Amino acid sequence: MRSTRAPGALEPLPDDGLPDEVQPLVQALNSLLGRLGHALAQQKAFVADAAHELRTPLAALHLQLQLLERAASDDARRDAMQDLRAGVRRATHLVQQLLTLARQDPGETRTLADLGLLDVLREVVARHAPMAAARGIELGLDVTTDTGRHARVHGDAQALQTLFGNLVDNALKYTPRGGRVDVRLVSAWPAVVEVEDNGPGIAADERERVFDRFYRRIDDAAGPSNIEGSGLGLAIVRNIADVHHAQVTLHDAREGHGLRVRVGFDGAPTHIPPAL
Structure with a gap:
């Protein structure tokens, strides 16, 4: 009875008992699966890190917006607006850096x-x-x-x-x-x-x-x-x-x-x- 393999499985293909002429193909596929698994693991870790790091500045922006809405004087409103602008600037910078890092994959083929x-x-x-x-x-x-x-x-x-x-x-x-x-x-x-x-x-x-x-x-x-x-x-x-x-x-x-x-x-x- 043949074993079934899930469509998304990235484990190496077994090569025991295969004809010699098929071995290079299986080895190439296993190499590809290994690189793909590594890339997906890196992507998963990156997304998890990015989500964690974005949570703090987004929460800060929400708090700064609440302070702006509750400001009781022009001075308080001006200070809250200044803090909100700084928070938006920090969050924007973080997103820009995240996008830059996502594009700089050392394994990606580039035109130099x-x-x-x-x-x-x-x-x-x-x-x-x-x-x-x-x-x-x-x-x-x-x-x-x-x-x-x-x-x-x-x-x-x-x-x-x-x-x-x-x-x-x-x-x-x-x-x-x-x-x-x-x-x-x-x-x-x-x-x-x-x-x-x-x-x-x-x-x-x-x-x-x-x-x-x-x-x-x-x-x-x-x-x-x-x-x-x-x-x-x-x-x-x-x-x-x-x-x-x-x-x-x-x-x-x-x-x-x-x-x-x-x-x-x-x-x-x-x-x-x-x-x-």
Whole structure:
């Protein structure tokens, strides 16, 4: 009696006793089933995480709306409206980051092209310049003419703008007024980019965890960080880097105070002396 198999079953097909000429087909199907099962498991986990993370800002929006409706004076109404706008902004940012992360599947086939890395970095710096100016932070692009001319990568320009944009955005969030954020094109071949700030930095034992989805940094003195964010920025950075076969590592800033994020393409070394 033949055993039945559910239509949605993803378990490997049995290959015992099959003719030799059929074995490659069954192995290929099992490989496909394995990849499909892994993708579905990732999708299920992502949806569960997203639903959990969206619950809090949506509940906050509901509460802020109630406060606005109950406001008894113009001042109270103005304060409630300001809080509501901030809540909408945070929820919108979280949804945008979720959509970006959902699109950055390392296993997805992408059309990559040869592109100049300097053009990507210039666009990122220009886009973040108004934010830096508003926060009193000096944002600079450090590159020599020769390095800028020869630094090219095989990649997706929009995805790389997202990668470096998230790094600059994070640096600006954590750098105090009067501080500095530098985007540095270190070398052309292999291509290496660093984003460095003189903010509080990240403790060495926390540097790997910050790439986890929805992870928020902890301040020993103040508890969970009060910096606005979705906890997805560095997860997106890691995913895009994986697509481009790049490595992202975190280091102390050159002057010892702050964070230096190093992105190395095509096997560039990720551990270097701080003075280099």
